[in-house]
Each structure stands twice: as structure tokens, then as C-alpha cells.
Amino acid sequence: MSNILIVESENDKYFIEALIQNINLDIKIGEPICTIDEYECLGGIGKLEERLRALTHRIIKGEIYKIGIIFDADKVGVKERTIQIQEKIYLVMNELNIEHRTVIFDCYIQNKDGNGELETVLKEMKSEDSTVADCLGAWQECLPTDKKLNQKEFDKFWIQIYQRYDCCTKRESKRAGEKCNNEASLKKDIYDFDNEILDNLKEFLQELGEQ
Numbered sequence: 001m002s003n004i005l006i007v008e009s010e011n012d013k014y015f016i017e018a019l020i021q022n023i024n025l026d027i028k029i030g031e032p033i034c035t036i037d038e039y040e041c042l043g044g045i046g047k048l049e050e051r052l053r054a055l056t057h058r059i060i061k062g063e064i065y066k067i068g069i070i071f072d073a074d075k076v077g078v079k080e081r082t083i084q085i086q087e088k089i090y091l092v093m094n095e096l097n098i099e100h101r102t103v104i105f106d107c108y109i110q111n112k113d114g115n116g117e118l119e120t121v122l123k124e125m126k127s128e129d130s131t132v133a134d135c136l137g138a139w140q141e142c143l144p145t146d147k148k149l150n151q152k153e154f155d156k157f158w159i160q161i162y163q164r165y166d167c168c169t170k171r172e173s174k175r176a177g178e179k180c181n182n183e184a185s186l187k188k189d190i191y192d193f194d195n196e197i198l199d200n201l202k203e204f205l206q207e208l209g210e211q
Contacts, residue, residue, distance in 0.1 A: 001065040018186040068208040069107040072117030108204040119155040127192040133162035
């Protein structure tokens with residue numbers, strides 16, 4: 001039997017892979033629900049149902065012991081996102097009509113103070129000088145109200161600027177798409193994986209890794 005982790009996006013996968021390596025766990029991460037090009041991905045909730053359905057044959061055969069699900073809180077918050085995920089789990093599992101369900105489901109909602117997403121967490125974890133990225137605050141303030149970025153957009157932009165202009169060398173910047181993206185940046189020493197914002201997530205992953 002195996003334990004499976006479902007994540008929302010490719011960027012989430014890069015992040016969780018880096019964290020799992022940091023705390024030395026052996027957990028299989030499935031293909032992300034969303035691709036990087038799918039910016040909003042409708043919260044991923046509809047696609048979560050599809051992913052769970054794709055696992056039903058393995059659940060029926062008893063090949064999966066635990067299924068962990070990691071999603072962003074976004075604006076809806078931790079409580080509402082948890083309810084949405086539980087509804088999808090119940091819907092799919094109820095259709096299986098299995099009397100003794102052996103699979104264990106658990107979910108973790110990425111957030112800071114109840115809302116936000118991966119980039120919100122990464123911003124909190126940054127460990128290098130962020131002079132260039134921090135100037136985005138003044139840039140945002142000078143924009144007309146109808147041109148201001150919402151918090152989700154701003155945090156994503158902040159991380160992009162931090163990784164490329166604060167943390168990439170000039171040589172790396174010439175190949176920014178390859179050397180300064182999330183996948184490459186999460187392998188660098190520019191984030192503090194000991195930050196307390198990760199404590200609950202680490203506990204979740206450690207429990208998921210147990211048989």
C-alpha cells in the first residue's frame with residue numbers, strides 16, 4: 001500500500017518536493033491538478049474531483065493507504081476550502097459504495113493568518129535580501145485604484161521579482177526562464193525551511209508519511 005499526495009499546481013509540487021527533501025521524508029507526489037499556465041484553475045476544486053475519480057480503481061483494490069491533499073486557502077479561507085475538499089471526497093467515495101473504506105483522507109490548507117496561497121507562504125519564508133521586491137509596495141501604492149493588483153497577484157509578482165532580481169546572478173538572469181523560476185529557486189538557499197509558518201505543514205507531511 002502507498003500514500004499519495006495531491007497538490008494543486010506545479011509550483012506547489014516544486015515547493016513540497018523541496019520541503020520533503022528538507023525533512024527527509026519518502027512521499028509520492030502525484031501529477032498536479034493545475035498546470036502553471038492555468039492561472040486561477042477555478043480553485044482546483046472541480047479538477048480535484050477528477051483526480052479522485054482517477055484513483056478509485058486503486059482505492060477499490062486496496063493499493064492506497066492514505067491520500068493527502070494540499071490546497072491554497074485563497075480568499076475563501078481555511079474553513080471553507082476544507083469544506084469544499086471534504087464535499088468532493090464524500091461525493092466520490094459515496095459513489096464507490098464500499099462498506100469498509102480503508103483509505104484515509106487528510107488535507108492541509110496553505111495560508112497565512114487564514115488566507116492566501118503558496119506565494120504568501122514563500123514571501124514569509126524568504127531568507128535573502130529583498131530590496132528590489134520590497135520596492136513593489138511603493139509601486140503598488142502609486143497605481144490608480146482600478147490598476148492596483150489584488151493580493152494574490154501582488155504576492156505572485158513579489159516572488160517573481162525576489163527570485164529573479166534579488167536572488168539570481170547576472171549570468172542566471174540571462175536564462176531567467178530556466179534559472180530564476182520556482183523550480184530552480186526552490187533548490188537554492190533563498191528560503192528558510194525552518195520558518196515557523198511551515199510547522200503545521202511539516203507535521204501534516206510527517207503524519208502522511210507514516211504507514
